Amino acid sequence: MPVPPAGTALAGGTNGPRALRPLLDTVLDALTTGAEDRAGPLPPGGPETVARTVRDACHPLLPGHGSGPHAALRTLVHTLAAGAADPADPHCAAHLHCPPLALATAADLAAAALNPSMDSWDQAPAASALEALTSRALAALVYPQATDPDALVTTGGTESNQLALLLAREAAATDGTATDPHRPARPLRIVCGANAHHSIHRSAWLLGLPEPLTLPTPDGLLTPDTVHSCLANLAGRTGPVLLVATAGTTDSGAIDPLPALADLAERHGARFHVDAAYGGALLFSDTHRAALDGLARAHTVALDLHKLGWQPVAAGLLAVPGPATLTPLAHQADYLNADDDTEAGLPDLLSRSLRTTRRPDILKIAVTLKALGRHGLGELVDRTLAAAQTLADLIEAHPRYELHSRPTLSTVLFRPTGADHTTLAAIRRTLLTDGQAVLGRATTPTGLWLKATLLNPHTQPGDLTTLLKLVEGHTPR
16 A cells, blocks of 8 residues: 555554654654743733734635645644743643643553544453553552442543532432432532532533532631531431532642541431542652542542643543442443443443543553552652742742742742732733743632642742742832
């Protein structure tokens, strides 16, 4: 078979790597020159300037005759890199937006080239076996005492939380104790803190559940007394209850008191879900894993390795203590998981997700786990959390800054002393527009704070000192 030209060559098969190699050289060169042209964490100029640059570089985006594969790659990859918010830059620290490991990114290329579709075994024979092995190994970290823990691969914390609410709703619907034959079953009632991720509320809406009962968290955490009062008040007055805790809030990285909340859920007969999308990676760390004591008592746990796991998006999981928890997801489509095929031994992949077509996101995760091991990943976690403590030290020692609180994970809230809401918002936007730093914002009962979310394990103290100087340089005297 003749080899097609580079623009129409396929990535798979025995000729695919040969077609990819020169294209990848072009991509890597364009990534390099784009980063050099940006020369910082963010392109300067703001949204209009960036949009104009992209528009000018792309025009015409659909020409009558194409420019050729290398020219198109060079132009668009360079433009994207030059206009990127680069989480590898230590001054890009606004969000839970990690710099992916080169190792994981290389593995993701193989996944894209082979393009297994994770909705039937005959589209992904090896990938489905790898997903089963890897997801169960990660679930065993969450549930070390469970006989057969399992996990579903998701797009991240939002999908994991939605799945958790769905499983709780379906478990309640099939639980004989949750229904009364003389009246309609009451819907699942969700109890969460004001610190919970917004996806809890959105998922309740998508699933047709009542608006979650949101408890105050004035110190950023659910307090056992508040939860006890709520659950006691609901007893006998409502149907089944799902208590949601957070292990790593997006505002401050706070971890709810999991053992006490697990006790309360058990005492009041509530189901228990923990959103550990941010903090779950502490399971890799011998130093910090004790902060997640009580996690194994949850019915479901959301994890997310494109945060403190350094994976390219997407890399989420929902862990459960046993496969029976996942039974409500069973779904049959004859062309993907016919009954006789399943009975003959072909794995049923369709019942392992709400999605049909899925990328083999497990490959990059598996490569990372095998290459670094638990201790290697734990060391990256430890270094990242240590950098957050260093930043907190620098802020506490600085006469013109105030620190919100010592960091629990890798998020640090701070602000120039005496700065009001308007000033803080202006400082953040000016740094963005100038392309000098990417900082987030968090509103607490004590007002607005600048938020630095450190996810680069190679950040140095000098990088943090410079970040504070940049903020100070834009603070009115």
